[in-house]
Amino acid sequence: MRNDEVLVVRFGQMQQASADIQKALNTLGAQLDQLERDAAPLVAKWDGEASQAYQIRQDRWRTSSAELRAMLREIKVALDDSAADYLATDRRAAELFS
Numbered sequence: 001m002r003n004d005e006v007l008v009v010r011f012g013q014m015q016q017a018s019a020d021i022q023k024a025l026n027t028l029g030a031q032l033d034q035l036e037r038d039a040a041p042l043v044a045k046w047d048g049e050a051s052q053a054y055q056i057r058q059d060r061w062r063t064s065s066a067e068l069r070a071m072l073r074e075i076k077v078a079l080d081d082s083a084a085d086y087l088a089t090d091r092r093a094a095e096l097f098s
């Protein structure tokens with residue numbers, strides 16, 4: 001970072017971003033669960049190759065979905081940890097002036 005550059009941390013924005021990620025995780029999970037429930041009656045009627053092909057694709061979809069949700073959770077944790085660290089540093093700096 002150059003001497004004339006400044007890092008600005010907005011705690012409220014970090015907290016809002018974390019809340020937005022959690023909301024997205026909740027919504028994604030609920031929508032995927034609902035999609036599976038909606039498809040279940042139709043899928044139950046399939047057999048043979050159609051059923052096998054669907055199960056293969058569905059397994060891939062579940063794996064990808066789980067990976068995406070894990071990634072979002074990791075981002076949320078990193079964001080929460082960063083916000084806590086920045087806040088602690090800010091408080092320590094403020095104490096220097098007390």
